[in-house]
Amino acid sequence: MSQSRKYVVREVYSEVLFDLAEQGGEINAVHEELVCVRQILKREPEFAMLLSSELIKSQEKAGIIRRVFEGKLSELTVNFLCVLARRGRVGFLSGISERYELLVDEYHHRKAVEVTLAREPDAELIARLKADLGKALDSEVKLTVKVDPALIGGAVIRKGDMMIDSSVRSSLERTMKAVIETMKGRRKDYTEEDGNVQ
Numbered sequence: 001m002s003q004s005r006k007y008v009v010r011e012v013y014s015e016v017l018f019d020l021a022e023q024g025g026e027i028n029a030v031h032e033e034l035v036c037v038r039q040i041l042k043r044e045p046e047f048a049m050l051l052s053s054e055l056i057k058s059q060e061k062a063g064i065i066r067r068v069f070e071g072k073l074s075e076l077t078v079n080f081l082c083v084l085a086r087r088g089r090v091g092f093l094s095g096i097s098e099r100y101e102l103l104v105d106e107y108h109h110r111k112a113v114e115v116t117l118a119r120e121p122d123a124e125l126i127a128r129l130k131a132d133l134g135k136a137l138d139s140e141v142k143l144t145v146k147v148d149p150a151l152i153g154g155a156v157i158r159k160g161d162m163m164i165d166s167s168v169r170s171s172l173e174r175t176m177k178a179v180i181e182t183m184k185g186r187r188k189d190y191t192e193e194d195g196n197v198q
Contacts, residue, residue, distance in 0.1 A: 006095070009092050009095075010096050010098075011099060014103060015099075015103070017080050017096070017100060018103045018107075022107075026074055027104055030074065030076060030077055030100070031100060031101060031104050033074060033077040034077065034096075034097040034101075037073070037077070037093065038093065048090075052090055052091050058086045058087070058088060059086065061085035061086070062082040062085040065081045065082050065085050069081065081093075084096075105142055108140060109140060110139065110141070111137050111139045111142065111159060112141075112144070112159070112160075113141050113143055113144070113159045114143075114144045114146065114159075115129055115143065115145050115146070115156070116147070116151065116156040116157075116158075116167075117145065117146070117147055117148075117151065117155050118147070118150075118168070119147065119149070129143060130143045137159070150169060151167040151168065151170075152167065152172075153167065153168040154168050154169075154170070155167060156170070
């Protein structure tokens with residue numbers, strides 16, 4: 001299947017599920033359940049392979065899903081998973097779930113921000129970052145924290161296409177670049193002066 005077709009499948013299924021969840025007042029619950037199912041499929045690769053196998057009929061896959069999840073997940077989520085199974089779309093669950101999560105964030109006016117730090121932060125620093133970023137963006141923040149010791153200190157903040165790099169490494173690189181450019185300029189001046197000597 002082409003990338004554009006996969007994209008359409010992901011968009012359509014996630015939006016239909018979101019609309020149904022919104023009508024039923026289950027937006028957050030369905031999101032949590034999708035995350036849970038993704039984790040199960042990741043932890044149990046044999047189960048994931050079973051649901052993706054071409055040797056098993058679609059209707060049988062739907063029956064397996066119902067037996068495993070009925071009573072443990074909401075009726076909406078179970079029915080949705082059965083639809084995916086019957087249409088041979090279980091392999092798209094991860095992409096559909098990720099897209100659904102974006103729709104949930106939009107619904108709650110929540111902005112995703114990624115912060116990379118040089119060291120593992122404690123709970124207090126994470127809370128402070130979340131509060132400060134929320135105030136700056138005038139929105140609830142969904143914070144993802146990554147650690148990269150190569151930064152030395154400071155932080156790199158990403159929100160969508162926007163990036164603010166205030167890391168020590170970046171500062172050092174800028175300083176070195178400025179020094180090198182200055183040295184190149186001086187060398188050029190000296191060369192020109194030498195050329196003008198009669």
